[in-house]
Amino acid sequence: MDHFIYKNGALFAEDVAISEIAAAVGTPFYVYSTATLLRHFQAFDDALDGMEHLVCYAMKANSNQAVLRTLAQAGAGMDVVSGGEYLRAKAAGVPGERIVFSGVGKTAEEITLALEGGIRQFNVESEPEMVVLDAVARKLGVVAPITIRVNPDVDAKTHAKIATGKSENKFGIPIARAREVYQLAASMSGLKIIGIDVHIGSQLTDLAPFEQAYQKVAELCGILRADGHDIMRLDLGGGLGIPYEKGNTAPPSPVEYGAMVQKTLGHLDCEIEIEPGRLIAGNAGLMVSEVIYVKSGEGRDFLILDGAMNDLIRPAMYEAHHDIVAVIEPAVGVDQQPYDIVGPVCESGDTFAKQRMMPPLAAGDLVAFRSAGAYGAVMASEYNSRPLIPEVLVHGDQFAVIRPRPTFDEMINRDTIPEWL
Ligand SMILES: *Cc1c(COP(=O)(O)O)cnc(C)c1O
Numbered sequence: 001m002d003h004f005i006y007k008n009g010a011l012f013a014e015d016v017a018i019s020e021i022a023a024a025v026g027t028p029f030y031v032y033s034t035a036t037l038l039r040h041f042q043a044f045d046d047a048l049d050g051m052e053h054l055v056c057y058a059m060k061a062n063s064n065q066a067v068l069r070t071l072a073q074a075g076a077g078m079d080v081v082s083g084g085e086y087l088r089a090k091a092a093g094v095p096g097e098r099i100v101f102s103g104v105g106k107t108a109e110e111i112t113l114a115l116e117g118g119i120r121q122f123n124v125e126s127e128p129e130m131v132v133l134d135a136v137a138r139k140l141g142v143v144a145p146i147t148i149r150v151n152p153d154v155d156a157k158t159h160a161k162i163a164t165g166k167s168e169n170k171f172g173i174p175i176a177r178a179r180e181v182y183q184l185a186a187s188m189s190g191l192k193i194i195g196i197d198v199h200i201g202s203q204l205t206d207l208a209p210f211e212q213a214y215q216k217v218a219e220l221c222g223i224l225r226a227d228g229h230d231i232m233r234l235d236l237g238g239g240l241g242i243p244y245e246k247g248n249t250a251p252p253s254p255v256e257y258g259a260m261v262q263k264t265l266g267h268l269d270c271e272i273e274i275e276p277g278r279l280i281a282g283n284a285g286l287m288v289s290e291v292i293y294v295k296s297g298e299g300r301d302f303l304i305l306d307g308a309m310n311d312l313i314r315p316a317m318y319e320a321h322h323d324i325v326a327v328i329e330p331a332v333g334v335d336q337q338p339y340d341i342v343g344p345v346c347e348s349g350d351t352f353a354k355q356r357m358m359p360p361l362a363a364g365d366l367v368a369f370r371s372a373g374a375y376g377a378v379m380a381s382e383y384n385s386r387p388l389i390p391e392v393l394v395h396g397d398q399f400a401v402i403r404p405r406p407t408f409d410e411m412i413n414r415d416t417i418p419e420w421l
Pocket residue numbers: 058060061079081102103199201202203237238239240275276277278279
């Protein structure tokens with residue numbers, strides 16, 4: 001559920017009209033709903049009630065500091081995957097003891113940042129990383145708390161680019177080698193083993209792969225404890241999917257997910273950590289764009305928008321579907337017609353939807369891409385020298401620009417021309 005609804009024929013974000021934001025900041029732009037962000041966080045937090053737990057928002061989904069602070073004030077921790085994300089979380093006011101550090105390529109520099117600034121745990125993904133982490137920790141005279149990410153070799157049944165739990169993926173260590181790798185970690189004085197980590201992919205729409213993976217984790221927990229390791233925390237990753245298409249059967253809810261976690265892992269008396277990203281931010285955001293031209297092509301009409309693949313890459317990158325709605329609610333009974341909805345970038349891949357049924361639209365009309373709050377603004381680029389689009393946060397009847405649109409000069413002046421030219 002979200003807080004983007006029509007009121008008196010116009011699309012609103014909570015109590016603010018989308019057209020009012022468009023008039024203030026220009027198009028295209030991203031807009032996020034505070035109430036939706038908090039609702040989704042709360043759903044996860046409540047779903048794990050009865051088990052000691054921390055919901056660590058995977059901030060790569062949407063890392064604007066206003067979003068981070070909104071969630072952190074509600075009690076969220078953060079899952080970070082780079083030194084930049086770590087510093088961004090700190091800048092947003094998240095204390096180190098609520099930040100977990102994931103990722104396959106943590107550098108010594110990034111590890112140093114986190115050890116100096118405070119960290120809840122590192123989710124270690126390989127033996128070479130373990131060696132570096134141990135060395136940096138000892139040099140700094142501290143002990144790094146770790147889980148080791150195991151790759152359970154389950155098929156998450158999601159898009160190949162966001163599946164991470166098969167043996168051929170680059171993530172984690174094969175679960176079959178876990179005992180040996182935990183033994184190695186235990187021998188390193190700069191490391192302290194505290195638990196196990198797993199994350200099998202993103203946009204999962206079925207609980208079965210999660211359950212398979214968590215059963216393997218439960219079994220591993222018993223084995224590692226018998227080996228003498230102190231397993232007190234299980235980090236279960238993120239990945240629960242969201243409904244991108246109205247009318248599709250909804251993926252399992254956080255409540256159903258929580259019940260499954262309780263069932264598969266509840267008896268182990270471990271603290272549970274989860275790292276949802278998409279489910280918290282995805283349906284909490286829209287990308288709003290204006291129709292520049294309606295162009296009649298060979299047997300089809302194109303809606304050419306001012307937003308493009310550089311602003312929202314998911315359709316081009318993952319063949320992802322986004323519902324696209326008119327900001328002025330179509331009158332009841334109006335005939336819809338098919339459009340190819342495209343941006344101005346010079347690539348055929350800059351196509352958001354083909355033959356999408358829409359009410360009749362004209363130049364100057366606004367449309368909104370739903371479910372654009374996750375992996376939207378964070379994946380944007382300035383391809384075609386198109387400045388990054390602004391982000392806006394709504395809270396009740398208030399809204400604020402939380403990242404302004406750079407001017408053309410700001411964008412252009414980042415280049416420097418060598419003196420020999
Ligand atoms: C991307 C990622 C997540 C979040 O995935 P979502 O599908 O957005 O919930 C969580 N943990 C790790 C390690 C990730 O890489």
